[in-house]
Amino acid sequence: MNDEHDRPRDAAAPVPPAFRERLLPGPGAWVLAIGFGVLVVILLLPLAPLVAPGAGVLAAAVTVAVLMASAPLVEVRSGELRAGAARVPVAVLGQVTPIFSAEEMRLALGPDLDARAYVCLRTWARTGLRVDLRDPLDPTPYWLVSTRRPDELADALVEAGAGR
Incomplete structure (x- = not known):
């Protein structure tokens, strides 16, 4: 009985991303x-x-x-959010706020922007996501990430444990 379902899973097998x-x-x-x-x-x-x-x-x-x-990758995988070259554990993420319109994104990047925030922006992706950080040792208050699918990214982060 060589059934693949009976074999134990390889612990080193890559975990598929929840969002990519x-x-x-x-x-x-x-x-x-x-x-x-x-x-x-x-x-x-x-x-x-x-x-x-x-x-x-x-x-x-x-x-x-x-x-x-030069196109950055936005990904949620193995308990981590990756946006471009930066990575942050989902465990230190707080409130997740999708940004559904270009006008909201303009405000988030303009008058409402905190200069200490990490921004992964591409002008051709006019929507995005703001996710607060709860790490007292990190001076970055939040991440602002461009994405064409803000609702899917927000769902993946919440599912992975953000905001708990």
Whole structure:
């Protein structure tokens, strides 16, 4: 009886994330990346007609690669919130407040912003989430994180133990 269900689970197996979102740019940025490649072709065509198409493709590809590489990951996994390069244990998170409109996000990033807050912002994600920190040793009062799915991120954090 070699049934996979009878085998003990590997303790080192990776835990799937409760929430995962890569904050990739919207369609406009991808069009601009291709437009940049076309512009390179136009500029180089009179100078090096044989090199221009390759340089244009290379310029567009590099621009796309930079856009993808610079897109932060927002993730809730293994009792931890990750936003870009920063990580915080869910156990020290307090109130979770989704931000559902661009106007609310503008206020949170403008007049209501505490300069000590950690901000993981991408302008193409016009909604987000504010999560308070309850760690007395951390001077950061809260995190403000861009996400296109603020309700799902809030639910994942609450499920993981935020605010308890």
